Amino acid sequence: MxxxxxxxxxxxxxxxxLLYWRSREARSPREVIDAERERRRVEARYAALMxxxxxxxxxxxxxxxxxxxxxxxxxxxxxxRDDLVGTDIDTxxxxxxxxxxxxxxxxxxxxxxxxxxxxxxxxxxGVEFPVEVGLSIVAVEGExxxxxxxxxxxxxxxxxxxxxxxxERYRTVFENATSGFALHEVVLDEAGEPVDFVVLAxxxxxxxxxxxxxxxxxxxxxxxxxPGLAESGLVQRFGRVALTGEAERFEMWxxxxxxxxxxxxxxxxxxxxxxxxxxxxxxxxxxxxxxxxLERRVRERTDExxxxxxExxxxxxExxxxxxxxxxxxxxPLRALDGFSLALLEDYGRDLEGDAxxxxxxxxxxxxxxxxxxxxxxxxxxxxxxxxxxxxxDLSALARSIGGELGDDDPGRQVVFTxxxxxTAEGDAQLLDVxxxxxxxxxxxxxxxxxxxxxxxxxxxxxxERVFFVxxxxxxxxxxxxxxxxxxxxxxxxxxxxxxxxxGLATVQRIVRRHGGRVWAEGATGKGATVWFxxxxxxxxx
Amino acid sequence: MKGQRLILLVxxxxxxVELTLRALRRNRVANRVDVVRDGAEALEYLFATGSHKGxxxxxxxxxxxxxxxxxxxxxxxxxxxxxxxPRTRRLPVVVLTSSNVExxxxxxxxxxxxxxIRKPVDFTQFMEAVNQLGLYWLVLNxxxxxxx
Numbered sequence: 001m002x003x004x005x006x007x008x009x010x011x012x013x014x015x016x017x018l019l020y021w022r023s024r025e026a027r028s029p030r031e032v033i034d035a036e037r038e039r040r041r042v043e044a045r046y047a048a049l050m051x052x053x054x055x056x057x058x059x060x061x062x063x064x065x066x067x068x069x070x071x072x073x074x075x076x077x078x079x080x081r082d083d084l085v086g087t088d089i090d091t092x093x094x095x096x097x098x099x100x101x102x103x104x105x106x107x108x109x110x111x112x113x114x115x116x117x118x119x120x121x122x123x124x125x126g127v128e129f130p131v132e133v134g135l136s137i138v139a140v141e142g143e144x145x146x147x148x149x150x151x152x153x154x155x156x157x158x159x160x161x162x163x164x165x166x167x168e169r170y171r172t173v174f175e176n177a178t179s180g181f182a183l184h185e186v187v188l189d190e191a192g193e194p195v196d197f198v199v200l201a202x203x204x205x206x207x208x209x210x211x212x213x214x215x216x217x218x219x220x221x222x223x224x225x226x227p228g229l230a231e232s233g234l235v236q237r238f239g240r241v242a243l244t245g246e247a248e249r250f251e252m253w254x255x256x257x258x259x260x261x262x263x264x265x266x267x268x269x270x271x272x273x274x275x276x277x278x279x280x281x282x283x284x285x286x287x288x289x290x291x292x293x294l295e296r297r298v299r300e301r302t303d304e305x306x307x308x309x310x311e312x313x314x315x316x317x318e319x320x321x322x323x324x325x326x327x328x329x330x331x332x333p334l335r336a337l338d339g340f341s342l343a344l345l346e347d348y349g350r351d352l353e354g355d356a357x358x359x360x361x362x363x364x365x366x367x368x369x370x371x372x373x374x375x376x377x378x379x380x381x382x383x384x385x386x387x388x389x390x391x392x393x394d395l396s397a398l399a400r401s402i403g404g405e406l407g408d409d410d411p412g413r414q415v416v417f418t419x420x421x422x423x424t425a426e427g428d429a430q431l432l433d434v435x436x437x438x439x440x441x442x443x444x445x446x447x448x449x450x451x452x453x454x455x456x457x458x459x460x461x462x463x464x465e466r467v468f469f470v471x472x473x474x475x476x477x478x479x480x481x482x483x484x485x486x487x488x489x490x491x492x493x494x495x496x497x498x499x500x501x502x503x504g505l506a507t508v509q510r511i512v513r514r515h516g517g518r519v520w521a522e523g524a525t526g527k528g529a530t531v532w533f534x535x536x537x538x539x540x541x542x
Numbered sequence: 543m544k545g546q547r548l549i550l551l552v553x554x555x556x557x558x559v560e561l562t563l564r565a566l567r568r569n570r571v572a573n574r575v576d577v578v579r580d581g582a583e584a585l586e587y588l589f590a591t592g593s594h595k596g597x598x599x600x601x602x603x604x605x606x607x608x609x610x611x612x613x614x615x616x617x618x619x620x621x622x623x624x625x626x627x628p629r630t631r632r633l634p635v636v637v638l639t640s641s642n643v644e645x646x647x648x649x650x651x652x653x654x655x656x657x658x659i660r661k662p663v664d665f666t667q668f669m670e671a672v673n674q675l676g677l678y679w680l681v682l683n684x685x686x687x688x689x690x
Contacts, residue, residue, distance in 0.1 A: 323643070324641065324643055327640060327641055327642065327643060328610075328611050328639070328640040328641045329611075329640075331640040331661070331663055332555050332557065332558060332640055333557070334663045335557070335558065335561065335640075335661060335662075335663045335665065335668065336557035336558070336561065338663055338664055338665045339557070339560075339561040339564070339665035339668065340557070340560075340561075341665075342665040342666065343561075343564060343665075364664075364665075367663060368663055368664050370663075371663035371664075
C-alpha cells in the first residue's frame with residue numbers, strides 16, 4: 001500500500017514537472033537553449049520513471065480512455081503501447097458485483113479526489129489477477145484525468161488466504177477439541193511474582209472438562225472465577241511455566257471443582273500460559289475400583305494360600321511326628337522280638353527241640369527285615385520332604401567314592417567298576433548321593449551271582465538331553481515289568497534270591513523328579529540292567 | 543568312684559531295659575547299673591531330690607545311657623539340665639535311642655552329649671554296640687575330674 005502511494009506521488013510529481021516546463025517556452029535564445037536542455041533532462045527523468053516503475057501507472061481521460069501507460073503496465077496487461085493507448089480502461093477491469101464505474105467516480109469525488117480500493121483486472125490472455133487500485137483525479141493543463149496506480153496483490157491475497165485458512169483450521173481444532181483448552185495471561189506483583197492470571201480464551205471443551213462456564217471465565221481474573229484456586233498453589237505453578245517456558249504435566253484432585261484433572265501447561269509466549277485439561281475422574285475411580293478389586297482378589301488368594309500353607313504345615317508336622325514315632329516306637333518292639341529270640345537261642349538253645357531254633361531264627365530275620373523296611377520308608381519320605389540346596393555336583397567323584405565303599409563292605413567280591421570322568425550336574429549333593437548309592441547298591445547286589453561282574457557309570461547325549469546311566473551285567477529283569485520297577489515295595493526278585501525292600505528305585509525316582517528329571521530302566525532276564533536318568537533343565541550336566 | 547563302675551540307664555521301655563541289662567551283664571564291664579524310667583526320675587536321681595532324696599550325690603554314675611523319648615521330662619531336656627548344673631556338667635552322657643532323626647542328633651550334640659548311639663534292631667549288633675560303649679567309656683576313657 002505504502003509503496004503504491006510513494007510511486008503514485010513520484011509519478012504525479014514527474015507529470016506536474018513536465019507540464020510546468022512545457023508552460024515555460026518562448027524565452028530568450030539563451031534561455032531557450034537552457035530551457036531545451038532542461039526539458040530534455042526532465043523528459044529523460046520522466047522516461048526513466050515510466051520505464052522503471054514496478055507498479056502499473058495509467059493516465060485515463062474523462063472518457064475512460066487510456067492516454068498514458070508505463071512499461072510495467074504494458075508488460076503486465078500484455079499489450080503494446082499502440083494497442084493500449086486509446087483503449088477503454090474497462091477492457092482491463094473485471095466487473096465487480098455491485099460496483100459500477102459511476103459508483104467509483106462518485107466515491108472518488110466524495111473522497112476528495114483520491115480513492116484506494118481492491119478490484120480484479122484481466123490481462124490480454126484473459127488471466128485475472130487481484131489488484132489494489134489507487135485512483136486520483138489530476139488536472140493537467142486544465143484537463144482533468146484519472147491517474148490509476150495499480151498493484152498486483154495476488155501474492156498478498158494468497159498469503160492472506162493461507163493465513164486465514166490456517167487460522168480457520170486452528171480455530172476448528174480449538175473449538176472442536178475434546179480436551180479443554182484455555183489461554184491465560186499471568187498477573188505479576190511489583191516483585192515480578194505471579195499472583196493471578198487473566199483468562200484470555202477458552203474452548204467449549206474447557207467447560208465440559210472443568211465444569212466452569214467459559215462465558216464466565218474469559219476476561220476475568222482466575223482467583224475471582226475459579227473455585228479453590230487460591231488454596232491449590234496453581235497460580236504460582238502456572239506462573240512459573242509462563243515465566244520460564246518449561247512445560248509441565250500433572251494430575252491432581254481439584255477440590256474446588258470436585259474432579260481429578262490431567263493438566264498440561266505450556267507457555268506460548270513469555271507471560272502467557274495455555275492449559276490443556278482432561279477430566280480423568282471417571283478413569284481414576286475406575287482405576288481405583290479396579291485396584292481395589294485386584295487388592296481384594298490378591299488378599300483372598302493370599303488368605304487361601306496361607307490357609308493351604310497352614311494346612312500343609314500341619315500335615316507336614318503331623319507327618320514329621322508320624323515319622324518320628326515310626327522311627328522310634330516301631331523299632332522298639334522289633335528289637336524286643338529279635339533280642340528275646342536271641343536270648344532264648346542263647347540261654348535255652350540246648351532245650352529247644354525240632355524246628356524251635358529255626359522258628360526263632362525266622363522271627364529274628366523277620367524283625368530285622370521289618371526294621372530295614374521302616375528305615376527305607378523313612379528315607380523315601382525324607383527324600384520327598386527335604387529342602388533342596390542347588391550346587392554343582394561332581395557325579396564322577398561321587399560314584400567313585402560310593403563304589404569304593406561298596407567294595408570295602410564286601411571285599412570278597414570281584415567287580416570291574418568304571419566311572420566316566422568329569423560328569424557334573426546342578427543338583428542337591430545329598431539327594432544325588434542317596435540316588436547313586438541306591439543305583440550302585442542295586443548293581444552290586446544283582447551282580448552278586450554273576451561271573452566277571454561289571455558295573456559302569458557313564459553319560460550320553462540323547463538329542464538335546466544329557467542322560468546319565470548306571471549299567472550292570474547282573475541278573476537283569478523281565479523287560480515287560482520295566483515300568484513297575486519304580487513303584488514302592490514292588491520287587492521283581494524273591495527275597496531269598498536278592499534281599500531288598502523294593503523302596504530303593506522309588507527313592508531314586510523321587511529324587512530324580514525333584515531335580516526335574518526322568519528315570520527309566522532297560523534290561524532283560526540274565527542280561528543285566530541299565531538305569532537311565534536325566535536331571536532336568538536345571539540339573540543339566542556336562 | 544572307688545573303683546566302682548556305675549552306669550545310670552535312663553529308659554522307659556521294659557524290653558529295652560531288659561535287653562540293655564542283658565547286654566551289659568554279658569560283657570561285664572559295669573559292676574552296677576541303676577535304672578530310672580523317665581526324665582524326671584533321672585534328674586531326681588542325679589541331683590538327689592524327690593524320690594531319690596538322701597542319695598549321696600557323690601555316688602555319681604560313671605556313665606549315663608540316655609534315651610530321648612521319655613515320659614514326663616524328655617531326654618534332651620534332661621541333658622540340658624545336666625549340662626547347666628556344675629555338678630553334672632562333665633558327666634559322660636551317651637544318647638542311646640531308636641531315633642536317627644537328624645534334628646535329634648544335632649540337638650543332642652549341641653546340648654553336649656558325649657556320644658550318640660542308635661539302637662540296632664539286630665540284637666547281636668546291639669550287644670556289640672553296648673560292649674564297645676562300656677569298654678570305651680568305663681575302661682579306656684579317662685573320667686573327668688570330680689566336681690565338688
